[in-house]
Amino acid sequence: xxxxxxxxxxxxxxxxxxxxxxxxxxxxxxxxxxxxxxxxxxxxxxxxxxxxxxxxxxxxxxxxxxxxxxxxxxxxxxxxxxxxxxxxxxxxxxxxxxxxxxxxxxxxxxxxxxxxxxxxxxxxxxxxxxxxxxxxxxxxxxxxxxxxxxxxxxxxxxxxxxxxxxxxxxxxxxxxxxxxxxxxxxxxxxxxxxxxxx
Amino acid sequence: xxxxxxxxxxxxxxxxxxxxxxxxxxxxxxxxxxxxxxxxxxxxxxxxxxxxxxxxxxxxxxxxxxxxxxxxxxxxxxxxxxxxxxxxxxxxxxxxxxxxxxxxxxxxxxxxxxxxxxxxxxxxxxxxxxxxxxxxxxxxxxxxxxxxxxxxxxxxxxxxxxxxxxxxxxxxxxxxxxxxxxxxxxxxxxxxxxxxxxxxxxxxxxxxxxxxxxxxxxxxxxxxxxxxxxxxxxxxxxxxxxxxxxxxxxxxxxxxxxxxxxxxxxxxxxxxxxxxxxxxxxxxxxxxxxxxxxxxxxxxxxxxxxxxxxxxxxxxxxxxxxxxxxxxxxxxxxxxxxxxxxxxxxxxxxxxxxxxxxxxxxxxxxxxxxxxxxxxxxxxxxxxxxxxxxxxxxxxxxxxxxxxxxxxxxxxxxxxxxxxxxxxxxxxxxxxxxxxxxxxxxxxxxxxxxxxxxxxxxxxxxxxxxxxxxxxxxxxxxxxxxxxxxxxxxxxxxxxxxxxxxxxxxxxxxxxxxxxxxxxxxxxxxxxxxxxxxxxxxxxxxxxxxxxxxxxxxxxx
Numbered sequence: 001x002x003x004x005x006x007x008x009x010x011x012x013x014x015x016x017x018x019x020x021x022x023x024x025x026x027x028x029x030x031x032x033x034x035x036x037x038x039x040x041x042x043x044x045x046x047x048x049x050x051x052x053x054x055x056x057x058x059x060x061x062x063x064x065x066x067x068x069x070x071x072x073x074x075x076x077x078x079x080x081x082x083x084x085x086x087x088x089x090x091x092x093x094x095x096x097x098x099x100x101x102x103x104x105x106x107x108x109x110x111x112x113x114x115x116x117x118x119x120x121x122x123x124x125x126x127x128x129x130x131x132x133x134x135x136x137x138x139x140x141x142x143x144x145x146x147x148x149x150x151x152x153x154x155x156x157x158x159x160x161x162x163x164x165x166x167x168x169x170x171x172x173x174x175x176x177x178x179x180x181x182x183x184x185x186x187x188x189x190x191x192x193x194x195x196x197x198x
Numbered sequence: 199x200x201x202x203x204x205x206x207x208x209x210x211x212x213x214x215x216x217x218x219x220x221x222x223x224x225x226x227x228x229x230x231x232x233x234x235x236x237x238x239x240x241x242x243x244x245x246x247x248x249x250x251x252x253x254x255x256x257x258x259x260x261x262x263x264x265x266x267x268x269x270x271x272x273x274x275x276x277x278x279x280x281x282x283x284x285x286x287x288x289x290x291x292x293x294x295x296x297x298x299x300x301x302x303x304x305x306x307x308x309x310x311x312x313x314x315x316x317x318x319x320x321x322x323x324x325x326x327x328x329x330x331x332x333x334x335x336x337x338x339x340x341x342x343x344x345x346x347x348x349x350x351x352x353x354x355x356x357x358x359x360x361x362x363x364x365x366x367x368x369x370x371x372x373x374x375x376x377x378x379x380x381x382x383x384x385x386x387x388x389x390x391x392x393x394x395x396x397x398x399x400x401x402x403x404x405x406x407x408x409x410x411x412x413x414x415x416x417x418x419x420x421x422x423x424x425x426x427x428x429x430x431x432x433x434x435x436x437x438x439x440x441x442x443x444x445x446x447x448x449x450x451x452x453x454x455x456x457x458x459x460x461x462x463x464x465x466x467x468x469x470x471x472x473x474x475x476x477x478x479x480x481x482x483x484x485x486x487x488x489x490x491x492x493x494x495x496x497x498x499x500x501x502x503x504x505x506x507x508x509x510x511x512x513x514x515x516x517x518x519x520x521x522x523x524x525x526x527x528x529x530x531x532x533x534x535x536x537x538x539x540x541x542x543x544x545x546x547x548x549x550x551x552x553x554x555x556x557x558x559x560x561x562x563x564x565x566x567x568x569x570x571x572x573x574x575x576x577x578x579x580x581x582x583x584x585x586x587x588x589x590x591x592x593x594x595x596x597x598x599x600x601x602x603x604x605x606x607x608x609x610x611x612x613x614x615x616x617x618x619x620x621x622x623x624x625x626x627x628x629x630x631x632x633x634x635x636x637x638x639x640x641x642x643x644x645x646x647x648x649x650x651x652x653x654x655x656x657x658x659x660x661x662x663x664x665x666x667x668x669x670x671x672x673x674x675x676x677x678x679x680x681x682x683x684x685x686x687x688x689x690x691x692x693x694x695x696x697x698x699x700x701x702x703x704x705x706x707x708x709x710x711x712x713x714x715x716x717x718x719x720x721x722x723x724x725x726x727x728x729x730x731x732x733x734x735x736x737x738x739x740x741x742x743x744x745x746x747x748x749x750x751x752x753x754x755x
Contacts, residue, residue: 016393017393017394019392019393020309020310020389020390020392020394023309023388023389023392023393024309024310024385024386027384027385027388027419028381028385030419030420031381031384031385031419031420031422031423032423034419034421034423034424034427035423035424035427035430037424037427038423038427038428038460039427039431042431042442042453042457045450045453046448046449046450049448050447050448051447051448052447125434125438125439125440126438126439126440126441128441128447128448129441129447129448129449132435132440132441132442132449133442136430136431136440136442140430
């Protein structure tokens with residue numbers, strides 16, 4: 001029996017662990033999707049179960065413009081990543097900045113809607129069951145937009161410092177996966193809150 | 199078995215100051231050190247939660263006992279359950295997965311070493327936070343108290359009205375934070391298994407250990423996240439005046455049950471799949487045969503992963519669901535017994551005709567097979583809704599799930615400890631003490647948990663702090679408590695064996711079991727870089743191929 005360490009046949013590294021970032025991001029997205037699923041289920045389950053007003057149709061206004069902003073930011077980030085792969089740093093920077101602006105515009109939209117509801121109409125998270133589910137679902141999404149914007153801004157800072165180069169395209173792809181997820185979740189939240197729930 | 203000098207990397211030149219060593223361990227990103235940190239951390243909590251269980255049982259040894267107050271009793275069973283699930287078994291499993299997966303798949307580390315360290319410390323701080331509640335739950339005004347809402351914390355017990363102070367908040371935050379750690383580790387395991395395998399190792403030839411942990415990690419992602427969501431909702435209810443689980447405002451207490459058990463039942467499989475992984479590595483080696491039905495084992499594991507996501511409400515038959523829901527969850531619960539049964543048959547078929555060596559790890563795995571079978575059978579009994587209406591919330595349920603967790607999972611864990619201890623420490627454990635541990639523990643286990651079924655059948659509800667004499671429960675409770683002392687003695691022998699062997703054990707050599715997976719091809723303990731050169735494999739048993747070049751496995755796979 002061989003008790004000393006055995007040396008396995010040596011070989012050139014043929015495997016490529018560079019996919020691990022993408023795999024990990026997809027796993028994170030799966031986990032986040034599970035969290036959102038629970039909040040969406042709670043929202044749908046509690047639709048119309050509030051014992052007191054106001055009802056969704058009394059307070060909600062459909063944020064069409066801001067939704068268009070967020071969804072189009074998926075396009076800009078897609079083309080930004082494409083430019084980076086081609087090594088066009090300047091157009092990458094412009095498109096990246098456009099993505100951040102569109103995301104920030106969406107966040108601003110959520111902000112003024114919440115301001116109106118909380119300060120003008122007195123509708124808060126503790127008003128009724130609808131308030132609880134609405135603010136937590138939309139707030140959870142807004143939280144993800146904030147996290148996304150922070151990550152995008154870090155990349156923007158590095159771009160302005162001239163540190164982002166074509167070889168970072170894979171990492172940018174991984175980050176853009178997250179941003180696409182944030183946009184896709186908004187489609188679900190929008191449908192549930194503003195179309196079905198209203 | 200030859201045990202000549204192991205080739206220790208001679209890096210230590212002078213004795214290092216203890217602060218430097220500690221600093222190295224705290225800042226480490228090495229998967230082996232993090233694995234050992236997980237395991238030591240879980241061992242500490244095993245002792246704490248074990249003492250809690252002993253106090254619970256001493257209180258119940260006879261009717262009208264006054265060992266602890268009812269309030270303390272509630273805290274004890276809450277802390278015992280929460281600790282054992284989240285801060286003992288899960289860290290144990292993550293520890294072994296962390297230590298072994300890169301070694302088994304021929305990698306030098308996990309896919310994300312720093313995420314790995316982050317996940318460990320999140321889990322660690324979660325556990326510390328849970329126990330900090332003992333002094334901190336009432337804020338700074340005085341002594342606090344531990345959470346007392348039960349480990350599944352049903353609403354409305356967790357509302358501000360019924361849980362004053364901060365004990366429940368500590369419970370929520372501890373689970374939330376350790377949940378982030380679990381999700382981080384799960385992501386890491388998946389990325390490692392999928393992307394970091396050595397050349398030649400395909401998904402179809404990687405060790406079953408890697409497969410089972412891959413599915414376990416998938417379940418962590420899909421199951422722990424709902425728990426995170428539910429805990430956020432509970433925090434909103436408690437701090438922002440939300441109404442998710444507030445029945446006064448139209449909220450639902452039942453939906454908390456759904457959210458909790460959507461996590462809670464897959465959690466059982468999160469705990470048991472790594473135990474299956476241990477058995478799938480240990481049983482073939484000590485039967486001197488390759489695992490029977492590798493691909494069927496993989497298929498059964500995937501089937502368990504899928505079905506386990508659809509059985510949660512069998513924890514809720516007694517709350518009064520619709521008969522359609524009852525039927526669905528009865529059928530899915532019965533269905534999950536099928537892939538689990540396939541696994542048991544495969545392990546038996548692996549042993550069948552083998553040249554079985556009754557070493558300590560194998561003893562624990564054989565006991566696991568019998569006990570897990572019985573645990574599964576009582577599971578099927580309670581999976582039938584009409585039967586569960588009678589026994590729900592009784593000691594029969596407690597006996598059933600302890601049979602799974604102690605008789606199944608903990609036995610496999612002990613087997614894994616003895617099997618991989620030579621690899622992790624470089625020393626052989628004492629076989630005599632190991633067998634002593636096995637026999638004392640198995641006597642204690644059966645005294646406690648076999649006899650615990652009976653007071654359950656006689657109608658004794660769980661979580662009562664005392665009971666009236668003369669209901670036929672007295673003798674059984676006495677026997678159950680006596681068994682606990684045997685188990686405690688077994689654990690002490692186990693710890694004694696670990697410590698004694700670590701300092702005094704014989705050198706183990708790199709491959710004391712004549713095993714077949716890659717972790718046995720490197721030194722014991724492995725160097726920081728694991729493999730001097732990345733191995734190349736051609737079959738499921740690379741070391742068999744190496745030892746038998748004339749008759750390699752790849753001719754038959």
